[in-house]
Amino acid sequence: MSEQEDNLPVDENHVIAERREKLKAIRAQGIAFPNDFKPDALAANIHAAHSGTENEAFEAKPVHVKVAGRMMLKRVMGKASFATLQDKSGRIQLFIGSSNLDEATYEAFKHWDLGDILGATGHLFKTKTGELSVKVTELRLLTKSLRPLPEKFHGLTDQEVKYRQRYVDLIVNEETRATFMARSKVVSAIRNFMIQNEFLEVETPMLHPIPGGASAKPFMTHHNALDMQMFMRIAPELYLKRLVVGGFERVFEMNRNFRNEGLSVRHNPEFTMMEFYAAYTDYHWLMTFTEDCIRAAAIAARGTATLSYDGKEVDLSKPFERLTVIGAIQKHAPEFTLAQLNDEDFLRKELKKHGLEANKHAGVGSLQLSLFEEVAEAKLWNPTYIIDYPVEVSPLARASDKNPEITERFELFITGREMANGFSELNDAEDQAARFNAQMKAKEAGDTEAMYYDADFIRALEYGMPPTGGCGIGIDRLVMLITDSPSIRDVILFPHMRAEA
RNA sequence: GGGGCGUUAGCUCAGCUGGUAGAGCAGCGGACUUUUAAUCCGUUUGUCGUGGGUUCGAUCCCCGCACGCCCUACCA
Secondary structure (H helix, E strand, O other): OOHHOOOOOOOHHHHHHHHHHHHEEEEEEEOOOOOOOOOOOOHHHHHHHOOOOHHHHHHHOOOEEEEEEEEEEHHHHHEEEEEEEEEEOOOEEEEEOOOOOOOOHHHHHOOOOOOOEEEEEEEEEEOOOOOHHHEEEEEEEEEEEOOOOOOOOOOOOHHHHHOHHHHHHHHHHHHHHHHHHHHHHHHHHHHHHHHHHEEEEEEOOOEEEOOOOOOOOOOEEEOOOOOOEEEEOOOHHHHHHHHHOOOOOEEEEEEEOOOOOOOOOOOOEEEEEEEEEOOOHHHHHHHHHHHHHHHHHHHHHHHOOOEOOOOOEOOOOOEEEEEEHHHHHHHHHHOOOHHHHHHHHHHHHHHHHHOOOOOOOOOOOOHHHHHHHOOOOOHOOOEEEEEEEHHHOOOEOEOOOOOOEEEEEEEEEEEOOOEEEEEOOOOOOOHHHHHHHHHHHHHHHHOOOOOOOHHHHHHHHHOOOOOOEEEEEEEEHHHHHHOOOOOOOOOOOOOOOOOOO
């Protein structure tokens, strides 16, 4: 302890200096950070059980409680004071009167600060204005807070501080707490939904020798003992499919993916994906299942599937619309004729008008997809599945039996954002090997996001993977939708930031 | 990566055409035995993000940099 005193940080301001002085005095009197107070009641439970109880009933049969929490409001008035404690469930008011409490403690309380963590023992009663409160008979300072909280009425609004010091944001902003509690409900609802449908939850590697399962730039790292380059995973797909080969016919994994790409209101370098695979299912089954899963998550978190996002209604309660890439263009950009949309030269010219230079090797399918992204994607406000993605942009998806140029793949859009991506899996080992070879050629031609050839994955497929459907749901974006949050950073507790200035 | 906007007390914010900074909350002292963002009286606190430039003089005008937010690009 004596060494510590020499290393005390220089105080940033007089408020902190004042509080350090108070702490010093508390240390001198005994144990400054006691850990022997055990609360037996939570604010929300007290309100739920006794909001209807009147003082006559409390007098006839006193209700004793021990509560603990952070002091958020404090009103000192001569010999009787009020304080508001906040615990994980909510807030409860304390009535602290010198007639119920020993004089020394009451005097000490007057000098305690907003943000201090207190433990209070007493019995319930209602004040003149009818507020359920604890008449305190014993009061203890459990943890001295050295830093002043943000202003008690306006709270914390600085986005940078909200993200960098989430602990402060959580202390003072009820909406932030509500958002992350909703996120937890979404996650557990999805997990329950999967388990109820006989999926096995698994954990596959985060460190990959070969990045695979998506088209994205990976984070690179190095394993010292093995002296080998490793990649943070960009997707768990190829490992989950190995498990389907192994006989785990229904598996899911809900965890982080890492992609070394730009940041935006919809992109964080690490993000959470729920990816699942079900043998003997196809993309039609996946669409219905994904829809049911998302609906269950919304209802678990919000009590309804009819949501509001950015002031506009989003209806998850009705069956999601299903459109082909061409169908979506025709619906949202009816100026194009079917003949034009199948004319490679026309598509290239049209994309050029939008400032896009299409890849020389791009076929009609991917040109159509590019045009779709330009003219239709952002307009898909209510849930819409887009189906029939071209083979060349879907190297892991099963090709359609009717048209070898397209795959049995869908992407789900809600509020103009991609929420999920799924397909009937490619389980033809020889076709998969050929697709990997095509990706290798693209990589050699300069496509930095093209996939690597994963020989072990091919070997696994050669043992035989049953016909399977698989899908990934972007959990952060889903939580954004369900909590009406404008930025992905609002639904990630500690979002990626640059080093502090 | 490109573009726009922002950064003033611990927090929320004012600060006019350039003359070395203010309010409320928080803090400190005082009054007050049922308050609700308690109230009332008194009072303390600032490298005005950072480095240059223009000027007799810069929080203010100009340039660079840092960080943040938004848009955009790649992507989920």
